[in-house]
Amino acid sequence: MKQAAPVPAALSRADADLIARLVVSGRRCGRSSLDRFADGLARAMRSRLTAIGAPGASRATGKGAVPQDRDTFVLIERRVEKHLGAFALRQEARWRR
Numbered sequence: 001m002k003q004a005a006p007v008p009a010a011l012s013r014a015d016a017d018l019i020a021r022l023v024v025s026g027r028r029c030g031r032s033s034l035d036r037f038a039d040g041l042a043r044a045m046r047s048r049l050t051a052i053g054a055p056g057a058s059r060a061t062g063k064g065a066v067p068q069d070r071d072t073f074v075l076i077e078r079r080v081e082k083h084l085g086a087f088a089l090r091q092e093a094r095w096r097r
Contacts, residue, residue, distance in 0.1 A: 011072060020079035024087055026055040041076060048081075052088050 015034070022029055022038035023045065029035060042049060042059035049057035 011075070016076050016079045017083075019076050020083045022056070023059070023076075023080050024049070024054050024056045024083040026057070026059045037076075041073075041080065045077070045080060048084060052084055053091065054084060054087055 018029060019034055019038050019041065021027075022034065023042045026042075029038075038056075039059050042056050043061070046057060046060035049060065
């Protein structure tokens with residue numbers, strides 16, 4: 001049975017944005033609970049990350065678990081979509097040069 005990722009008690013918007021940036025960029029923040037959280041979300045969103053070519057697709061093989069709290073998952077998923085959109089626009093601008 002998979003263990004649920006530990007959800008910070010009060011997830012601030014700054015933390016949600018940090019997790020979203022970690023998912024899209026594939027980087028680590030050094031806070032193991034947030035890194036595991038980002039790994040699980042990257043695995044859950046692997047097809048979106050791969051389709052856009054985001055570096056975070058490489059995190060999709062991590063051992064993180066997707067949060068069981070739907071509200072938290074939806075909040076962070078929306079922030080990830082925002083960062084994916086920004087990443088896609090930057091990639092398109094680079095291709096047009």
